[in-house]
Amino acid sequence: MSGDLPKSTDGWAFFLDIDGTLIDIASTPDAVIVPPELPILLDNLRQRTGGALALITGRDMETVDRLLHPARPSVGAIHGTQLRLPDGEVVTPPPAQRLAAIRERLAAFTAANTGSLFEDKGTAVAVHFRGAPALADIVEAEVRDAVGDDDELIVQPGKMVFEIRPAHADKGRAVADFMQRPPFHGKRPVAVGDDVTDETMFKAAVDAGGCAIRVGTPQDGSAARASLADPAAVRDWLDSLDRS
Numbered sequence: 001m002s003g004d005l006p007k008s009t010d011g012w013a014f015f016l017d018i019d020g021t022l023i024d025i026a027s028t029p030d031a032v033i034v035p036p037e038l039p040i041l042l043d044n045l046r047q048r049t050g051g052a053l054a055l056i057t058g059r060d061m062e063t064v065d066r067l068l069h070p071a072r073p074s075v076g077a078i079h080g081t082q083l084r085l086p087d088g089e090v091v092t093p094p095p096a097q098r099l100a101a102i103r104e105r106l107a108a109f110t111a112a113n114t115g116s117l118f119e120d121k122g123t124a125v126a127v128h129f130r131g132a133p134a135l136a137d138i139v140e141a142e143v144r145d146a147v148g149d150d151d152e153l154i155v156q157p158g159k160m161v162f163e164i165r166p167a168h169a170d171k172g173r174a175v176a177d178f179m180q181r182p183p184f185h186g187k188r189p190v191a192v193g194d195d196v197t198d199e200t201m202f203k204a205a206v207d208a209g210g211c212a213i214r215v216g217t218p219q220d221g222s223a224a225r226a227s228l229a230d231p232a233a234v235r236d237w238l239d240s241l242d243r244s
Contacts, residue, residue, distance in 0.1 A: 004211070004226060005211075005213065005226055005228075005237060006190055006211070006241065007241070008241055008242050009045070009048045009049045009241050009242055010242075011187055012049065012052070012187055012188055012189075012190050012210070013049065013052035013054075013178070013183075013184040013187040013188065013189045013190070013210075014045060014049060014052065014053045014054070014189075014192070014238075015054050015055075015056050015076075015175050015178070015189055015190065015191045015192070015201060015205065016053070016054075016056065016192050016193075016234075017055075017056060017057055017192060017193035017195070017197075017198050017201070018057040018059055018064070018067070019032065019057070019058070019059070019194075020159065020193075020194035020195060020215060020216070020231065021192055021193050021194050021215050021231060022038060022055075022231055022234060022235065023035070023038065023067075023231055024230070024231050025159065027131065028117055028128065028130070028131070029059075029063075029117075029119060029128065032067070034067050034068065035235065038068065038235065039068050039069065039070060039071040040071075041235060041238060041239055042055075042071040042073060043070075043071045043073075045238055045241070046071070046073050048241070049183070049187075051073075051074075051183040052183045052184050052187055053073045053074065054073060054074040054075060054076055054174075054175075054178050054184070055068075055073055055074070055075045055076070056075075056076040056079075056080060056171045056174050056175065056191070056193075056198075056201055057075070057076070057077060057079075058078065058079050058121075058126075058156075058158065058163065058197060059077060059078070059121075060077050060078055060121040060122060060124075061075055061078075061082050061084060061090065061092075064077055072084075074178060076171065076174030076175070076177075076178070078121050078122075078124045078165060078169075079124070079156060079163075079165050079169060079170055079171055079174075079197060080169045080170055080171050080173055080177075081093065081123050081124060081165055081166050082122075082123060083174065083177065083178075085181065086181060086182065086183060086184070092122075092123065093123060093166060093168075093169075094123075095122065095123045095166075096123075096150070096152040096153050096166060098150055098152070099123070099124075099125065099153070099164070102125060102146045102153075102164060103125050105146050106118055106125055106127055106142070106143065106146060106164075107120075109127070109142050110127060113132070113135060113138070113139075114132065115129060115131035115132020115135060116128065116129045116131070116132060116135055116139060117129075117130075117131065123165070123166060124163060124164060124165040125163070125164050126158075126161050126162065126163035126164070127139050127142070127143055127161065127162050127163075128161045129160055129161070130159075133160065136160075139162055140155075140157070140162050143155055143162040143164060144162075146164070147164055151167060152166065152167055153165070153166065154166070154167040156197060157196060157197075158195050158196065158197050159195050170200045171193075171197065171198060171200050171201035172200030172201050172203055172204035173200070173204075174201070175189060175191060175201050175204040175205060175208075176204050179204075179208060188208070188209055188210040188211075189204070189205040190205060190210050190211050190212070191204070191205035191210070191211075191212045191213070191224075192212075192213045192228075192234060193212075193213075193214065193215065193224075194214065194215035194216050198214075198224075199222065199223060202214070202222065203223040205223075206223050206225075211225070211226060212224035212226070213226045213227060213228055213234075214226070214227045214228075215227070215228050215229075215230065215231065215234055216229070216230065
């Protein structure tokens with residue numbers, strides 16, 4: 001552990017990534033194991049913060065709810081593209097026009113390249129290559145070529161994955177949106193994540209007078225100035241808040 005971490009929930013709003021942050025990354029997105037105590041931990045944290053808890057994740061909303069049932073906090077799904085607001089309203093923009101053709105192309109690509117995996121999130125798609133790390137350059141080239149010069153879409157690199165998502169949304173904008181709404185408004189944001197996809201969230205939290213915590217090895221150039229070793233350490237820290 002390094003850097004200063006909040007020691008209570010008082011005055012803080014919490015923004016948490018899921019994979020690599022709350023749960024360990026697995027060989028495929030469907031192979032993750034959710035610790036049985038995690039939904040209870042999240043529900044308790046939501047209550048202790050008066051509802052100022054949001055999960056900001058690359059996962060789609062349906063998957064978030066399936067993994068973390070029965071917890072139902074606010075969510076910025078698909079990197080903030082799809083939002084579940086504090087009152088329960090879900091806001092989902094229509095998919096970009098060209099996404100259907102891109103979906104078909106990348107599904108065919110992964111079928112022809114053993115070790116790669118296509119994931120369809122509705123308003124975004126992703127190609128994972130954790131099963132074949134040597135495909136990294138080929139996957140990136142295919143994904144970027146599929147997007148071309150479409151300014152409605154953006155390529156989002158991640159850990160062993162390249163994702164195509166709407167250009168108008170990212171995790172940082174999701175944090176900023178939530179911070180304008182009760183019960184987040186007026187609190188200091190703390191953002192916790194493990195990947196380059198979380199950097200916009202880190203920056204948004206720091207710029208708003210809060211803090212950012214990176215899970216894993218500290219990275220030069222990251223907006224996160226504090227760190228926790230792994231998801232188990234994150235869960236232990238969250239559970240310790242307000243207990244001292």
